[in-house]
Amino acid sequence: MIRSVVTGTGSALPAQRVSNAELAERVDTSDEWIVERTGIRFRHIAAAHETTATLAADAARAAIAAAGIEAQAIDLIVLATATPDQTFPATATKVQAMLGIDDCVAFDVAAVCSGFLYAVQVADAMLRTGVHHRALVIGAETFSRLLDWEDRTTCVLFGDGAGAIVLEGREAEGDTPRGILSTRLHADGRHNGLLYVDGGPSTTGTVGKLRMKGKEVFRHAVVNLASVMGESLELAGLTADDVDWVVPHQANARILDATARKLGLPPEKVVVTVDIHANTSAASVPLALDVATRDGRIQPGDIVVLEAMGGGFTWGAAVVRW
Ligand SMILES: CC(C)(COP(=O)(O)OP(=O)(O)OC[C@H]1O[C@@H](n2cnc3c(N)ncnc32)[C@H](O)[C@@H]1OP(=O)(O)O)[C@@H](O)C(=O)NCCC(=O)NCCS
Numbered sequence: 001m002i003r004s005v006v007t008g009t010g011s012a013l014p015a016q017r018v019s020n021a022e023l024a025e026r027v028d029t030s031d032e033w034i035v036e037r038t039g040i041r042f043r044h045i046a047a048a049h050e051t052t053a054t055l056a057a058d059a060a061r062a063a064i065a066a067a068g069i070e071a072q073a074i075d076l077i078v079l080a081t082a083t084p085d086q087t088f089p090a091t092a093t094k095v096q097a098m099l100g101i102d103d104c105v106a107f108d109v110a111a112v113c114s115g116f117l118y119a120v121q122v123a124d125a126m127l128r129t130g131v132h133h134r135a136l137v138i139g140a141e142t143f144s145r146l147l148d149w150e151d152r153t154t155c156v157l158f159g160d161g162a163g164a165i166v167l168e169g170r171e172a173e174g175d176t177p178r179g180i181l182s183t184r185l186h187a188d189g190r191h192n193g194l195l196y197v198d199g200g201p202s203t204t205g206t207v208g209k210l211r212m213k214g215k216e217v218f219r220h221a222v223v224n225l226a227s228v229m230g231e232s233l234e235l236a237g238l239t240a241d242d243v244d245w246v247v248p249h250q251a252n253a254r255i256l257d258a259t260a261r262k263l264g265l266p267p268e269k270v271v272v273t274v275d276i277h278a279n280t281s282a283a284s285v286p287l288a289l290d291v292a293t294r295d296g297r298i299q300p301g302d303i304v305v306l307e308a309m310g311g312g313f314t315w316g317a318a319v320v321r322w
Pocket of ligand 1: 028030038113153154156216251252255311
């Protein structure tokens with residue numbers, strides 16, 4: 001039986017870091033309001049030369065180096081983004097060219113903030129067929145380009161960045177093999193109007209701006225995330241007591257707290273980076289994974305639960321033995 005094992009993580013952030021106080025100079029808001037309602041203190045904002053593809057390629061290079069392989073060894077790139085460089089071709093193919101990979105399968109996945117979880121499930125399924133051997137799974141976004149900077153209810157919440165993992169298909173060994181143990185995804189398209197972008201190539205012919213009914217999104221997020229985490233643990237034959245780390249989508253510190261409480265998980269097992277990255281959509285889970293791997297919190301053998309929820313709605317979770 002083949003399992004998809006995480007062999008490396010990487011991340012990249014734009015050089016420019018913007019504090020709440022700096023934001024308050026151009027938007028009617030305050031550091032106090034943002035910290036109290038969201039836990040966010042900083043976000044990184046891409047400069048003109050930084051794009052989803054450049055951030056993704058930087059994160060991918062770091063993940064490839066951590067895995068100790070050559071870029072040419074990658075035969076699959078699945079890139080989750082809602083902010084591609086171009087409507088087409090897929091940003092994944094741009095990243096392939098930037099990495100100098102001559103031939104591989106490369107495509108994008110669009111599931112907004114859940115995009116990384118969707119990409120992980122797709123890559124895992126493709127690796128387990130045995131046709132592909134080493135995948136780069138990337139979450140990369142430049143949400144700053146979709147924000148309405150006149151709308152203080154949304155523009156303070158998001159940031160730019162990218163995270164990546166290398167997944168390798170390996171024959172499972174022993175009773176507790178490493179790798180992805182379960183994944184579970186959901187979508188409910190009836191909620192389009194609660195979190196969306198008001199433009200697109202086939203409707204307005206424009207890129208559009210992000211619109212959100214924050215309160216309603218918050219309510220759905222806590223219920224859906226707690227339930228899908230429970231489902232993914234059950235599929236893996238585990239319970240909340242077995243979990244070493246939860247690496248959640250970083251949208252709002254209050255959502256992270258409420259979700260962990262619902263599952264009876266102590267807050268010290270939850271990796272939190274929303275304070276330094278804000279909500280980076282599909283990039284947020286792999287960015288947080290990279291932070292907690294590099295600072296030594298996540299260790300080989302640990303049970304790690306990834307979860308995310310976003311526009312659509314879409315939501316999902318994965319259980320990994322690191
Ligand atoms: C967006 C969110 C932080 C707002 O928090 P909230 O407690 O629901 O706040 P409200 O929307 O009720 O707004 C409360 C007040 O703050 C004001 N406000 C909104 N944004 C503000 C800002 N940036 N600065 C200062 N005041 C602000 C509102 O105008 C409102 O004022 P009023 O009471 O005079 O009308 C919260 O709903 C949230 O995090 N939702 C989930 C969003 C999310 O994570 N989405 C992504 C999922 S992928």
